[in-house]
Every structure is written in structure tokens, then in C-alpha cells.
Amino acid sequence: MYRYDEFDEAFVRDRVAQFRTQVERRLSGALTDDEFKPLRLKNGVYLQLHAYMLRIAVPYGTLSSRQLRQLALIGEKYDRGYGHFTTRQNLQFNWPKLRDVPEILDLLADVEMHCIQTSGNCIRNVTADQFAGVAADEVEDPRPVAELIRQWSSLHPEFDYLPRKFKIAVTGAQHDRAAILAHDIGLRVVMNAAGEIGYELMVGGGLGRTPMIGKVVREFVPKDQLLTYLEALMRVYNLEGRRDNKYKARVKILVHEIGIEEFRARVEAEFAMLDGPSIPADTEELARITAYFAPPAYEKLPAIIPAFEAAKRANPAFAAWVESNTFPHRAPGYTALTISLKPIGKAPGDATSEQMRVVADLAERYSHAEIRVTHHQNLVLPHVKQADIFALWQALGEAGLAEANVGLITDIISCPGLDYCALATARSIPIAQSLQKRFADLSRQRDIGPLNVKISGCINACGHHHVGHIGILGLEKRGEESYQITLGGDATENAAIGEILGPGIVAEEVPAAIERLVGVYLAHRKDGETFIEAVRRLGLAPFKAAFLQEAADAA
Amino acid sequence: MSAPKQTPLPAILLANHLLDGDVVFFTPNGWSRDPREALVAEDRATAEALEAEGVAAFKRQEVVDAYLVDITRDSHGLPVPNHFRERFKVRGPSNRPDLGKQAEFV
Numbered sequence: 001m002y003r004y005d006e007f008d009e010a011f012v013r014d015r016v017a018q019f020r021t022q023v024e025r026r027l028s029g030a031l032t033d034d035e036f037k038p039l040r041l042k043n044g045v046y047l048q049l050h051a052y053m054l055r056i057a058v059p060y061g062t063l064s065s066r067q068l069r070q071l072a073l074i075g076e077k078y079d080r081g082y083g084h085f086t087t088r089q090n091l092q093f094n095w096p097k098l099r100d101v102p103e104i105l106d107l108l109a110d111v112e113m114h115c116i117q118t119s120g121n122c123i124r125n126v127t128a129d130q131f132a133g134v135a136a137d138e139v140e141d142p143r144p145v146a147e148l149i150r151q152w153s154s155l156h157p158e159f160d161y162l163p164r165k166f167k168i169a170v171t172g173a174q175h176d177r178a179a180i181l182a183h184d185i186g187l188r189v190v191m192n193a194a195g196e197i198g199y200e201l202m203v204g205g206g207l208g209r210t211p212m213i214g215k216v217v218r219e220f221v222p223k224d225q226l227l228t229y230l231e232a233l234m235r236v237y238n239l240e241g242r243r244d245n246k247y248k249a250r251v252k253i254l255v256h257e258i259g260i261e262e263f264r265a266r267v268e269a270e271f272a273m274l275d276g277p278s279i280p281a282d283t284e285e286l287a288r289i290t291a292y293f294a295p296p297a298y299e300k301l302p303a304i305i306p307a308f309e310a311a312k313r314a315n316p317a318f319a320a321w322v323e324s325n326t327f328p329h330r331a332p333g334y335t336a337l338t339i340s341l342k343p344i345g346k347a348p349g350d351a352t353s354e355q356m357r358v359v360a361d362l363a364e365r366y367s368h369a370e371i372r373v374t375h376h377q378n379l380v381l382p383h384v385k386q387a388d389i390f391a392l393w394q395a396l397g398e399a400g401l402a403e404a405n406v407g408l409i410t411d412i413i414s415c416p417g418l419d420y421c422a423l424a425t426a427r428s429i430p431i432a433q434s435l436q437k438r439f440a441d442l443s444r445q446r447d448i449g450p451l452n453v454k455i456s457g458c459i460n461a462c463g464h465h466h467v468g469h470i471g472i473l474g475l476e477k478r479g480e481e482s483y484q485i486t487l488g489g490d491a492t493e494n495a496a497i498g499e500i501l502g503p504g505i506v507a508e509e510v511p512a513a514i515e516r517l518v519g520v521y522l523a524h525r526k527d528g529e530t531f532i533e534a535v536r537r538l539g540l541a542p543f544k545a546a547f548l549q550e551a552a553d554a555a
Numbered sequence: 556m557s558a559p560k561q562t563p564l565p566a567i568l569l570a571n572h573l574l575d576g577d578v579v580f581f582t583p584n585g586w587s588r589d590p591r592e593a594l595v596a597e598d599r600a601t602a603e604a605l606e607a608e609g610v611a612a613f614k615r616q617e618v619v620d621a622y623l624v625d626i627t628r629d630s631h632g633l634p635v636p637n638h639f640r641e642r643f644k645v646r647g648p649s650n651r652p653d654l655g656k657q658a659e660f661v
């Protein structure tokens with residue numbers, strides 16, 4: 001994992017000291033609210049419905065046991081004993097007091113963490129494939145380049161006041177687990193015909209009010225030209241992105257308005273004028289960063305562990321959990337293990353301080369003290385020996401963390417919605433809970449198979465509803481909460497925006513409506529066909545009919 | 556430009572405490588964290604006085620985001636916001652009855 005050098009350390013400490021005096025000046029009246037608000041936002045402090053909210057950056061979703069323990073401590077000491085993992089792989093605390101935030105930031109700095117650029121119109125925390133560095137289908141670990149982009153974009157003087165926020169996601173694999181086509185920039189590590197490693201760049205993806213799928217802007221950027229190319233691209237956006245209307249200010253709108261060819265031409269023209277980036281990274285620095293991501297020293301293990309196979313045969317519940325929650329590791333005898341933060345009936349992505357400590361301890365014991373946060377709001381232990389999985393499963397079970405539902409219908413993405421969020425138009429957590437209860441039966445979930453349900457509490461789409469196989473968007477209709485259902489969204493390399501099935505329905509009708517959609521799939525699926533594959537083959541019509549039938553019955 | 560929409564009456568004044576972030580209500584005795592103590596404006600003059608209090612407290616660096624919320628009195632005479640958004644703001648997260656005002660003041 002990356003470790004701060006003395007410059008990183010001094011930079012983060014300085015920011016904490018600055019924020020401490022900013023809070024003091026706000027209290028004395030030396031700073032007005034209008035002056036203070038952007039400062040607090042640049043440090044991840046939002047004001048929500050019930051309290052302030054602190055958003056902590058988890059760079060490319062990688063955490064150490066030590067860091068997770070510190071988050072547990074902060075949750076206990078300054079919050080209500082829990083935190084919320086988000087679709088941007090960050091952690092949010094829902095109840096911090098402004099008076100405590102400087103102290104919290106100091107505690108974060110102690111473990112090389114911060115909240116810088118988790119808000120505001122700047123380049124936000126770079127997100128990544130949660131299996132980066134361990135996935136068998138990967139060209140190269142994308143995290144060194146994510147760290148490089150993080151350092152380059154932190155307080156970048158030119159890109160600190162962009163027209164709007166800017167989100168970058170990276171992957172090193174062909175199969176996209178990081179939703180890179182739903183980001184302002186998606187970066188994929190690729191190898192060209194000559195065997196050189198470089199980057200494919202996508203631009204103009206994004207969700208929210210105007211959902212768009214990213215388009216390829218350059219198929220191959222050589223490694224040493226990445227920052228230069230990014231600088232050219234950001235400069236085009238910074239100069240030409242719209243600042244007159246915040247709903248049209250994201251780069252996706254610029255790309256859409258002028259077309260990808262024209263956008264590419266402008267970036268290439270800018271690129272041709274640059275003699276390297278204005279803030280260059282020398283090769284030595286890149287090598288220094290990369291060294292931190294060297295894989296841990298794996299033991300030489302056989303690919304099949306007889307005791308592990310026997311444990312699965314003897315214990316069907318364990319076998320079911322292994323089937324849904326483990327992922328093939330590139331090292332023989334190892335596995336990457338997903339810990340579901342979606343136990344039936346709990347808020348998706350929430351973890352108590354106690355659970356964070358359990359995970360931190362288990363990671364230390366079984367996974368080289370490393371944890372990943374997924375954009376699906378789950379946690380991953382990336383380097384687990386198969387021989388240890390059974391013991392891990394038992395320990396997780398005691399902490400209420402052994403739900404065997406990863407990728408299944410109850411592994412729901414949900415934003416905080418109106419239970420916490422000041423921007424929300426409706427609640428999302430209770431919708432997730434009612435669906436989890438409806439589909440709680442695990443054998444039924446397994447029969448239904450892979451199905452992503454994603455819920456947002458407003459059009460901002462933090463819950464990625466547009467790219468859910470089933471998307472649910474909470475709106476207000478005539479003074480009531482109302483839910484719009486979409487179908488056919490996809491967040492992978494087959495990215496697609498879901499289509500609206502019909503008029504909004506009330507919360508109580510949502511589980512039955514989803515049941516009806518699942519029913520169409522079960523009735524029509526071919527052997528081995530997943531839900532989303534069936535939707536693609538059958539088209540919207542049969543699902544729409546079932547959905548509208550439901551709405552008519554309820555009317 | 557159209558005139559800003561007037562909050563229907565009766566109404567209460569709520570805000571977030573600047574230092575704590577907690578939701579606070581204006582009461583006959585100043586600001587309180589307890590929604591049951593909220594001063595209810597039944598007439599326009601009181602509502603305007605409440606709004607002026609919100610502006611003054613904002614200027615004194617005590618609260619942020621102060622605004623009037625129209626309410627109905629429940630069977631105990633306690634104010635309940637008419638819009639569901641403010642009902643959550645006054646109670647707390649609906650999925651966590653152990654947190655927020657609903658846990659503290661019943």
C-alpha cells in the first residue's frame with residue numbers, strides 16, 4: 001500500500017491546521033457563511049438533514065487494518081458508532097459535530113487519511129476495481145496510476161475550480177467492475193499490439209439528471225504521456241465546459257454538445273502544444289509509487305486445498321457463501337473474498353465500529369492487513385488463503401457479516417436518501433430493506449441469480465439507479481414519496497442506461513412490482529441466462545406489461 | 556420575478572446549530588433541541604418575528620439554514636410538519652428509531 005512521504009504528511013497536516021482556524025474564524029464571524037461553506041466542503045464537511053456529514057476519502061478503495069481501526073475509533077468517539085460506505089468507495093459519518101471535525105481530521109492524518117477533494121468542483125477521489133492487483137483477468141494493477149492521478153490532481157492549481165465536480169475511475173481488467181463508463185473519465189490499462197502497456201481513456205460518462213455512457217477519446221495513451229494527455233483533456237473541459245448552468249456543467253454535456261470527434265480534436269490539438277505536463281511526474285517518482293503496490297509475498301500453494309473442498313461438501317451454507325462471496329485470485333491457493341455489508345434488513349453499506357474492528361483484525365490475520373471498499377458498498381479481503389476461508393467465515397458470522405448474497409438481488413446499492421440527505425426527494429434505505437425482506441430466502445435468491453438493484457433518493461443518482469439491472473429512483477409526487485422503476489441498466493463494459501417502465505409507484509408497491517419483473521424473467525429465461533441477459537433478449541415489452549399490470553391492479 | 560412563497564400557517568422555525576449541526580427549534584425561551592418546545596406561529600406577525608429571529612441568530616453565528624415550516628398539531632397538540640421531508644428532519648432517520656430526536660424526545 002502507498003505510504004505518505006514527508007511532503008504528503010506535511011501537506012495533510014497543514015490542511016488540518018488551516019481548517020481548525022477556518023472553523024474558529026467562522027465562529028468569531030471573521031468568515032461569513034458564504035465564505036466558510038466552500039472551505040468546509042473542500043474538506044468533506046456537508047450539512048445534511050440532522051447533522052453535519054463528513055466524507056472521508058478512501059483512495060481507490062484501499063484501506064489498511066490500521067486505517068479501518070482508526071475509522072472505527074472515530075465512529076465510536078465522535079459519531080454514533082457506525083459509518084456508511086458509499087458508491088464512490090468512501091466512508092461517510094452521519095453525525096459529527098463541526099466543533100470536533102478538526103480533531104477528527106487530525107486522527108485521520110495520523111493514519112495517512114483525509115477528506116480533501118471529497119466535495120467541490122474539483123477532481124474527486126479516484127475509484128478503482130476492488131480486485132485491482134489480484135484479479136486474474138488484469139493487464140496490470142491500476143492503483144499506481146490512480147495514486148499518480150491523486151497526487152497530480154490534489155490541489156492542482158489549474159483544476160481546482162472546474163465548471164463542476166469531476167470523477168475518475170480506473171481498471172486494469174477487461175471486465176469492468178469499477179463502472180468506468182459511468183464516470184467523467186474512465187481509464188483502462190491496456191496492452192497494444194507491440195506489447196506495450198498504456199491506457200485507454202473514456203470520457204463523458206455520468207449519471208445524475210442527464211445519464212450518459214462514456215465514449216472512447218483515445219484508444220492508447222502511452223504510460224509516460226498520461227498526465228500530459230489528462231492535462232490537455234482537463235484544460236479543454238475547464239475552458240469550454242459550461243459555467244452558466246450547473247445542470248449542464250459536467251464534461252458529459254460538453255462532449256454531447258460538440259460530439260466526441262470534435263472533443264477529441266480539441267484535446268489532441270491542446271495535447272500537441274504541450275511539452276509534457278506543467279506538473280510533471282518524473283519516472284523516479286512513478287517507480288517510487290509503483291513499488292508500494294508490489295504484491296505481498298504469497299506462499300507457494302496448491303490450487304486445490306482438500307480441507308477447503310471437504311468443508312464445502314460438509315457444510316452447504318458455507319459452500320453457498322463461498323460460491324457468491326469469493327473471487328478467483330491470480331495466485332494459486334488464494335482467493336479474494338467479499339464481505340457483504342447487506343445483511344437482510346440493515347442499511348446497505350453501513351458498518352458498526354465493532355464490525356470495522358472485526359474486519360480490521362481478520363484482515364491483519366488473513367489478508368496481509370489489507371481491505372478494499374467496493375462501489376457496491378461491500379468490503380473485500382483481497383489476499384486470503386483458501387485454507388483460511390472456513391475460519392474466516394465463522395468469525396464473520398459471529399459479527400453478522402457472513403451474508404451469502406454478493407451479486408444477488410438483496411446485494412442492493414442504496415444511497416442514504418431522505419433518511420439523511422438534505423438533497424433527497426424520497427427515502428431509499430427503507431425501500432432496500434423492504435426488498436431484502438421480500439427476497440430474504442437465500443435459495444430463492446440463488447435461483448434468481450445475479451441481479452443488481454440500485455436505489456437513489458433523488459435525481460443526483462448517487463445510488464447509480466440508471467445502471468442497475470433494476471433501478472429505483474425516489475421522487476416526490478403530489479406531496480408523497482414516489483418511486484420510478486427502470487430496467488436494463490448495466491454498469492459493466494456492456495454499460496447501458498435503464499429505461500423507465502411506467503408511472504411512479506408508492507413505496508408499499510415496490511416489492512410486488514419487483515417481484516413481478518423477476519417473475520417475467522423466471523418464466524422466460526433460457527438455460528443459464530441471467531436476468532440482464534434475458535432483459536436484453538426479450539426487450540422491455542413483457543416486463544413493462546407486467547409492471548403496468550401491477551400498477552393497474554393497485555389503482 | 557414572482558414573490559417568494561409564503562409559508563402557510565401555523566408554522567415553526569427550525570435551523571441547524573452551527574457548531575453541532577443538530578436540528579434546533581425556536582421556542583419562547585430561545586433555541587432548543589427539543590421539537591416539543593417549538594413556538595408555533597398562528598398568525599403572520601408571529602411568523603415574521605420568527606423569521607427575523609432566524610436571520611438574527613444566523614448573523615450571531617449561532618445557527619444556519621433557518622426556515623419556517625408549516626405544521627399541523629397532533630392529538631397531543633405537538634407540532635408535526637406537513638411535508639414529509641421536515642417530518643424526518645424533526646424525528647430522525649426512519650430506519651434508525653434509536654437515533655435522532657425520536658430517540659431522545661418522545
Ligand code: SF4
Binds near residue numbers: 417418456461
Ligand atoms: S442520490 Fe440524492 S438523495 Fe441519494 S445521496 Fe445522492 S444527493 Fe442524496
